[in-house]
Amino acid sequence: MDYSITKFLWTLLGLFIVLNWGMLMSSTMRRIGARVAGRYGIPWYQPWIDLVKLYSLRTHLTHGTMFYIGPVFRLMGGVGIFLFLPMVYGNPHWSNYSFSGDLVLILYFQFFGMLGMALGAGEGGQPFSAIGISRGLSQFATIEVPMTLAVISIAIQYQTLSISDIVAAQQGGFMTWTLWTNPLATGAAMLSLLGAFGHSPFNLVKAPNEIPIGPPTEYHGTFLGVLRTNGAILHVAEAALFMNLFFGGAGSWFELIIKTFLIYFWSVFVGTVFPRFRIEQSVRWFLKVPTILGILAIIIFL
């Protein structure tokens, strides 16, 4: 239980690394998408320039208090997941505050940002935001089903909800990963991860070209900058969560970078291949195969 200022500074440094890795990862993925389409794509440093530009815009207008707080809630969701997640296993500097929070708290933080964003974007009054919010919340409710089932399954398997303990139980080689000891839960969670990352075919929440940009339609300048900052952190944090739960955690930053890249690439790979689902299709999809896998993963441990 180390709550010293040094611990806090190490955590901040970790957040800084995660933020920059998240931005580099997003530009790399966009370049991969561009290569698939036969283009060169954005320069690898484009997300940083976009961020500087967004923070430097001169006009800022608001639609009310919640409009301000929405992006802050969203950022809090991403930072919250990061804070209670051990980044590098066994290293006291990079395990953040994982001793004070467990898996249930992280599942809560996943939903927390979305709810805040829903309230904030709803106050913007833009009809497309409302459509995006209703789609996002209904889709995320069904994403949560297989994900929660998988989490319950590994909680029964390891008899703990602490992420550090789950990672510790997977140390001892490639074959001790949850991927091999509990493949059904891993399958359910990796399928629900496709929705959590929001790439095609589950990108109907933002759905560019259809409902302009979904919930953040009214967000601009610094507000959007905060949202994009959160996007970079959240992608790495979620991938790191799955790495810790199913792929044996990371022994070093290098291992973390490789594993989070591959986990994120899984959703990009599927997104490059498949076109967008409609809302009723995606809701039904999550309630079929992933949910059945999740239920089976629990049954075999009963």
Next chain:
Amino acid sequence: MEKDMNKHKFEDLDVDKFLAPENEKRSVLAPDGSIVEVDPLKDYFCQDRPEVQKPRSGPVENFLNWARAESLWVLGFGTGCGSIEIPPLTTPRFDMFRYGVQMRATPRQSNVFVISGYLSVKTLKRAIRAYEQMPSPKYIIALGSCTINGGMYYDSYNTINRLDAYMPVDVYIAGCMPRPEALLAGFAKLKELIKAGKAEKANEYAENFDWYKTNQKKIIKDWNMPDFNW
């Protein structure tokens, strides 16, 4: 200014004949039983004039201008035949993403407005609303001869001839139609202007707001929106 052509036959009446039904004052029954008065023109639109936002000075502004130039977000709003020249920019042959030019679907997140070709009076109204909603600093690229002098539509009854009487233009691209390469060259020119600190047309619009509004109202007969749309 010469004779105000916006003067129409209903002007002396109290009622606004052109007010859209959804913008009328009304009372709404709230879920808790109370009655709420809604005045969309006051509640949904901004009440303040746009203001001149002075740029910072020195290296900070130079750095920010560099970032603004390298990250141009274009509003996906095609106005004339030139809008067909924009989609090829996202294809492997032209690939505008290499130059930091990206498309955005909403005016709130865009910096560059490409007026792509002729602008009919009906579209001008929407273009003004979209332009005023964009956050400053914002830039306009006028594509094609129609935006310069009317082009082949110079004597048309419902298109405007000179764009810069209604909206401040940063870069003109001449031609009928200019090819996508010309549009890319226009983006490069706009980048030069921004980096040199010369692309402050949003402030020019705010300074000469009355002049622009008079011109706009002269040509748009059914002005059924507030003066400040942003």
